[in-house]
Amino acid sequence: MSDWTAPTEDEKRVFNGDGDSNATIEVREVDVRLGGVAVLSGVSTSVESGSFVGLVGPNGAGKSTLLRTIAGVLSPSAGSVLIDGVDVHALSSREASKLVAVVPQDTSLSFAFDVRDVVAMGRTPYRGRVRTGDPVGRERVGWALSRTETDHLAERSIADVSGGERQRVVLARALAQDAPVLLLDEPTSSLDINHQLRTLELVSELVGEGKTVVAAIHDLNLAAHYCEEIVVLSGGTVLESGPPEHVLTEGVLEQAFDTRAVVTRHPVTGSTYVTALPDRPEPTRGHVHVIGGGGVASRLLYLLSGAGYEVTVGALNEGDSDLETARSLGLDAVAIEPFSAVDGGARRAVSRLIDRADVTVLADVEVGSGNLVNLDCARESRSLVVIEDRPFGERNYAGVEGRELYDSLRERARVAGEDELLSAVASALGSEREL
Template identity: 60%
Template structure:
């Protein structure tokens, strides 16, 4: 089996990028689809190709494989110009998984995966034991070995997607291109597929994948290429590429960019173009990203929203300001002081309802939780048990339990319904609240809790 000799030039140095797209311009049907695109991907890097429909993502992937001849520019893989290579030579450098999983032939799954070995077999040659081992390994890695003997036409679209990924793995190339690899998959298999891709990258393979879900792309990819109208608008790590201004330019839509409170990855939320017609005011207590979704939902529904106290620099502070909400704040890393505590109490009393997000509570922000007791109608979002996020000890637990006794506890999915009921209930106070206010118990305890703070 002969291979094209590798050119002895500096272009093949291991320090150079595995993939280099150089000033690439491509036209289809007389229309320019890509214009002067220049980007590169290093060995062992996972690049996400993102952008709106029609931006040119699939065209760029096809140009990288050599399936399309560019009007100008070139693509280099491992130092070699793809357009100058024979089909088999190019197929030893780059494998692709298309978005369209429909196949016209009626081969079984094993034979379909074995097609990935074609670039390594001579015209009259046969597959070797090593070829068969590579095929079996690819099927096992993509979890399709269980239906290896079934016809490719008898399995689901999501299963075919995994078969085509197995075929690409069997091709054993340094560069792998994926066009919407999660489009036909349920959430479980989306995660498993991207985790598998991550493992391939960790093994040294370079992957470029067109991914429509910006949050999946931000979480799993090392770098992103953002395409818009055939132009490459930005390249770099997800945080630097997925800015609100760039998303507005690329997608012609408003978006909120924050940090995911659990993973810490860049998180994009599309904002509605119009607000709902809900009436009433809601004060939100959160922090550490726990209130971002709450603020977005309540603001989008049309409620007048206040929030705090939050630290300057907190992601919830940034979210509030993006939504046009002026938060009550304290200095970075500072505890809630007396002035902020009073401002929160006033906001709570003025609101028609109070929402306590699924926030972690410690000595520094316990004053927020105490201030919530001054509200008549409290909704507590509890996606995690309070014991898992209580760092204020018995005192924090006691205050939270007091809120639960007269408040409404919901999961985040049921937030809007609970807030609507609370706001609609108007000034109807519960018996416990009226009693507290009549005998002054709650007010006195509120002062004594923080007398020494």
């Protein structure tokens, strides 16, 4: 396989094997066919040296295939993969393995090698046909064991360690390989939450020390938190790539995963945070209109939507967190300008929704002159549930008018705490059906 022409500068750098050399990855218009089926088509992406790129996408999107292609295991039918400017598919296995180390998805090691022996297999590319002592290798194996915190397992049989430990052993094997590029295929899939974080923290540290890492990661939030860049694969093509906050949008996720998701910022870490929503069931259970505001209805909206009701909400001011929740859940909402009162147009819209709704729910909302109209509309409701966790007096800013209106509503409504919402709505719906 090796070329007979003189090595280029790039190849020399490869052979010299300086562990953390400048290792950019350049995937150019790669097509890969497996068993006659196009798995990747026209995939192009580039990874900067010393960066951490997450590969996300649904099952069957081609993540593993792309990693295997970058590793040189699969040959593309068109296009090329350059690592540090060298076409990996023109290299021998030995040369390629000095550039790229792989942590595969499933590690079937069902035989009784010691952990240390397994890690030492990472030194294969540096081993000669005639066996000699290898002090450098021994030192690197020791280093890899301690970096992955597996040194206490070194003399144990690989068959006797847990799945999480085994994953770290395979990572250690890849580290012992001393390749500047590290490819990880679902490195955290078999790990508990603690080991997921420890593994990704370690990978981040390695990136900080100059390794270039591409990892297929299932968990979008882990990917968003740890990766500098995300590549979304779908149907064998790159749908989007870039920093997590630009790439992980609701639109992209819906397109890639065919599922609805809410993208927010994580309140603690500040990372992009994705919440996948259950597929909305066919709204057969009935239509519920919710009157909320100021965030008190958000949980109700989640619950009702999740329970399979067709949910509408309003009227709400722009910027109200209830309105954002409704939008992220994909609910119909009546929206009005920020800080303005419910006007005639909005009132008609709310009336229409309440008129259509089987049940109207009045959340534990603060009532002022601006939203009194919502309550007024609720008088026309067919069946009403009032959620009351705080006494109305504490949240009435509309004076006597508010109190009278509220009391008149309360009189004919089912009154329930927030926790009893679903049973209250169900029974309201039941009696409404009976009428």
